[in-house]
Amino acid sequence: MSRQDIQDQQIINGTWGEVWVNNELLCTLTKFEAKVNMTYADVTRPRDLWDGKKLLKLDGQGNFAFQKYDSTVLRLFDKRRLDMGLIPDIKIMGKLDDPAALGAERVIFKNVTLNNFTVLAFEHAKEAEEAMDFNFRDYEIYDLIGE
Numbered sequence: 417m418s419r420q421d422i423q424d425q426q427i428i429n430g431t432w433g434e435v436w437v438n439n440e441l442l443c444t445l446t447k448f449e450a451k452v453n454m455t456y457a458d459v460t461r462p463r464d465l466w467d468g469k470k471l472l473k474l475d476g477q478g479n480f481a482f483q484k485y486d487s488t489v490l491r492l493f494d495k496r497r498l499d500m501g502l503i504p505d506i507k508i509m510g511k512l513d514d515p516a517a518l519g520a521e522r523v524i525f526k527n528v529t530l531n532n533f534t535v536l537a538f539e540h541a542k543e544a545e546e547a548m549d550f551n552f553r554d555y556e557i558y559d560l561i562g563e
């Protein structure tokens with residue numbers, strides 16, 4: 417199939433995306449994003465005005481939000497363990513899917529650290545939502561669209 421043969425309905429809609437945290441589906445997920453930031457050093461050469469780039473490090477960052485329906489996050493961060501400096505082992509698997517698309521992308525994020533969590537928050541006459549920022553040290557691709 418050439419790119420000119422792409423049908424409008426094959427454009428992916430995020431409605432069918434899913435995320436699992438430690439094998440538990442976040443069934444009220446509202447958004448998810450994970451990206452890798454790259455840090456470079458400039459490489460200069462004699463008699464060349466253009467700077468080259470040398471990759472120095474990678475930094476995985478992400479965030480997700482979901483509508484609160486139980487105490488999943490508070491159970492994940494056991495206060496007694498947290499007070500001793502122990503954080504939970506976390507893995508996140510994300511899946512971007514759409515029934516009309518040409519396939520799905522599935523990625524697992526490894527060595528995840530959650531940067532914050534909400535102990536308690538609410539607003540009058542509004543649905544409760546939790547949002548979390550995270551870092552990851554590695555990722556593995558399980559499925560690619562079009563393969």
